[in-house]
Amino acid sequence: MRSISVKSAEGFTLIEMVVVLAVLGLVGMVILSRGPMRSPTLELRVAAQGMAAGLRDGRMTAIVMAHPVIFTTNAAQGWYGMEGRPYHALPYGVMLADNVTLVFHPDGSVTGRTITLFRGRRRITLAANALTGSVTVRENVP
Template structure:
């Protein structure tokens, strides 16, 4: 026959299990309360891709509709978009260097300059070629 001390060494008590579950629950609450994990670099790249797509859409719209299309950015309110369409808001933390207005022409050309997005020290520059209207993306990593 086994002694009482030998029986106790074989498993966990109910109280020990409850304490472990409570600690795991507290750790889970702390982790979940932080919200979703975000990558600042990824958010900057996603914003640049969205803006690049909108700029290319503006160029194609100008060619198809045979009329100039205006593409604007607003640094203080953190939005961009084409005239006559809903604006797009930048993700949290992604900023514009300054207000920019680009005009896409029916021949595919564009007047305007580069657009710079940044988050912290990371920068992405979108440049539209004046003759062809094609948009290139340059990432400047510190």
């Protein structure tokens, strides 16, 4: 009579699976409890690029529509935009140095001054060229 050999079981036991799932659950809770990953510098840059796009849109609108376009910022309430259109809110923590009004004229020129955004010690300045209306973004590293 032949002896029946017992093969070693392959795979994982139920206990091993439960332990792995518990560890993954704990790691997931730790990651989620930290909240969304944010970069203050990145948020400031994104806000500045969004505002620069709004300024360029204001310039192009003034040229195409052949009438002045007013671009306004509100430091106290944290928004910016063109008059007659919905305003855009700045991301949390990004602030304006002061209230600024720029007027884009049909010939492409602009009346106004620079706009400064900041978050903590980091600053970004947006400047519109008075003659051409072109917008430049300059990061001021502390």
